[in-house]
Amino acid sequence: GVVFKLPPLEARSREVLATPFQISRGIFVPTGDYSFDEYSGEFASSTSRSLSGGVLYRAGDFYTGERVNLVGKLTWRPSKHFRTSLSYDYNDVELPQGNFIVRLTSVRTDVVFSSKLSWVNLVQYDNVSGVIGINSRLHYVPEDGREAFLVLNHNLQDPATPGGFQTTYAELTAKVNYTFRF
DSSP states (O other), X not given: OEEEEEEEEEEEEEEEESSOEEEETTEEEOSEEEEEEEEEEEEEEOTTSSEEEEEEEEEEEETTEEEXXXXXXXXXXXXXXXXXXXXXXXXXXXXXXXXXXXXEEEEEEEEEOSSSEEEEEEEEEETTTTEEEEEEEEEEEEXXXXXXXXXXEEEEEOOSSTTOOEEEEEEEEEEEEEOOOO
């Protein structure tokens, strides 16, 4: 089925900043105690279908100003072994210190080879940092209490030069968990 939530949902949150931070190039949020009131509406289809998606609209307070957030997501799941999704997150922020727009694009792919082996991949890009982030995780669970991970994290930044994207961070990590039972 399709879900449409009305009336708009209200969310109240609070954040206390002990030090100022740079939220966007040249724009700083000062220290302080901030409360946010946001309203939202969502339209989404059932995730049990092979093709699903949704749109979320949220607007309201954001530190010393306001934010409008629009999120769209489309997921394709042709079988229980494969799922891929594409999402786009748009934030239009207006603060007394300055205005900025953040666009975050993500692609995620999950492959379940068996109940013991899966592979999850996430690629993200945002226009503010100009960074493409890649996270790839292979997860193996031969039996309960025993598992192994192989994780690749790789960041590429667009230096706005003819050479294109350059590697700024790359890490390959292996992790093994073994639970002793006695």
